[in-house]
Amino acid sequence: MKYWRVPLDVDEIQVTRGIVHIVEERCKGCGYCIAYCPRDVLEMSSKYNVKGYHPPVVKKPEACVNCHYCETICPDFAIYSVEAPPQEGDDGKHSASC
């Protein structure tokens, strides 16, 4: 995984999980969300949206930490994340090796 600025307490923090939503018809395929997702959750889809752009697609749904970065960098209001409901057996800790 790549961090732009690695948090000092990366091993200890409780990390929430997120679900990322893509409003495909709004996307203009700039790739910002893909390039700057700290968890490499997204990749460019090979399909086209109605405007002829390649929207992102979720490649590693379990890796999303609901940091909202994709949501804030997106110039087109086309992607956002919400907190995932807690899952059984999930202690909320995230291991540094993921």
Place this chain on the structure above:
Amino acid sequence: MDKLKARSDHPLDALLRTDRIPHIWCSGCGIGTVFASCLVAMQTSGIDLNKTAMVSGIGCSGRGAGYIKLDSYHTTHGRAIPFATGMKLANPELNVVVFSGDGDLFAIGGNHFIHAARRNVELTVICVNNLNYGMTGGQAAATTPCMAKTPTTPLGNPETPFNLPLLAYASGASYVARWTILHTRDLTKSIEEALTRRGFSFIEVLAPCPTGYGRRNKEKPLDSLRLYQERTVIKNGADPSDVILDYQQGITLGKFIDHERPTFLDSYDKTCRINF
């Protein structure tokens, strides 16, 4: 997961004129990111949004006012600040946010900027600095780097650009910051602060214009973002005279000025309304 997926309202939809989305901004244009930051800051700042107006001038950035679902005024080229000044002075209860471009605010509208800052009119001015006149096809602006190529400087720009934070500071702004669209959290926090500060606040945001500046200077959208990542340093409190915009030297970001002084209305009340 599927249940949640059906919910496709973006958290900013409440503040957007969604019937006008997708907006006109090109793929990779940074204006949308600045605009989104501004909307988030408006939501989180706690200001009364029914008493908030956005004023824009003309340009791609000037289209901002057209997408916010609040009272919004898309004025003439360069004149957003004096229009906003009239609005704020006529009804001091309003929060007035100016959202516009570098050409609009600093070339044709430069005189209004320095005077509003000098008067310390309580406005939040957000400048999308994409280093050129995006809307008219990428011509040189008062912010275009020296030697950059544009349709009106085909051999390179012979002029020197403004250092906007220094200009704002020298003119008397109470709050001055500079960020890029990559620094979304700092930017949003800064806009939030600016919205709640009294006095004239100014935030410069570096944003790519891939269609204009980028294309002619061989800067793809992701290249611009890489520059924002690799060639910037954050130095809050830096002296505005040290923050010249030059990628060779490295670009300083941060909150440079945050200093309260009497606003235009404070002084007007004290000086002109003494007996009434």
Place this chain on the structure above:
Amino acid sequence: MNAAVLTGEHFMTGDVACAEGALAAGCRFFGGYPITPATEIAERMADRLPCVGGIYIQMEDEIASMAAVLGASCAGVKSMTATSGPGFSLMMENLGLGLVTETPCVVVNVQRAGPSTGLPTLGAQGDMMQARWGSHGHYEIIALAPASPQEMFYHTIMAFNLSETYRLPVLVMADEVTGHLSEKVVIPEPGAIKLKNRPKAKGRKDRFKPFQAGPNGVAPMAIAGEGYGIHVTGLTHDERGYPVMTEGAQEEMMHRIVAKIRDNLDDIIQTESYRMDDAEIAIISYGVSSRSSLAAVDEAREQGIKAGLLRLITVWPFPEQLVNKLADRVRALVTVEINLGQIHLEVQRSAAGKVPVHLVGHTGGTVISPDTIVEKLREIRSTHG
């Protein structure tokens, strides 16, 4: 002097009377920039506005002044600026913004001789066509022409009332002589001054369409901060205020902003007739030149010439039909104005060739003397019998 309406008899200049008229009309915002011969209006407003809960701001130029006035009006405050030729030129782009966004406000032009810096301290009426067409594109405008300090008081009130009723910037086209002239000005009791206010937005805030015409063709106006969340743009827009870049939208919007004036001409146009009943030669004049014309009519009558005067209070919209009908019952028309023929062109057009139309005018710097006008009347009588 804390009262907004200074009821009583005064001896004041036209410029001061204009400022008092504005205050009496409810103006509470003035954004301006000093310029001879309009400066005294700004000075009076700077002095008086803070006493009545208003605000004066000296902007950095006239472009900013006009923008600030529009911003203040959109925030719900009656607002005004005053200038002269060079400043009037600078205001033109934002005047257009005011017209297309239907923002009420008043712009006073105390005319001096131009072009360019011209004769800063000497009067003229050379900006009349600029008042009509100075901003780009096609539009309708309202312009009034006061001829005395008393009229500068009343015309300014009238200008505010018209601007609020029809939602547009209204021009008061004064001149240096009237602006600087001191005369008796009677200011009535506040209750005797009829004021109009812009039609207010009503109904569900989420369904409100800021540019949907009301019964008289004028759309109710939502003000910033009222919670309507309106969008206002200088781009061609639809009833919702949204930009629409088509010829159809242009046609629809333009039709509406032109029709709200053209369909209400009877309410807007005001003129005065003097000794017109049996007149054979009719003078058409306005502002300071109508004072010379009035004296000339009396003198001509003394000399046996049946002259009369049609005095324009509203210069724009031009009383085209009135002048056309007038041309049916006189032998000649004479326009008297301090320029080389501006309103004259309108008189000619409206007379439609029915009678000869003459001009008494010069390039500015002084008033037109009654003698010059009588001279012309004599000449006309001898040629047209």
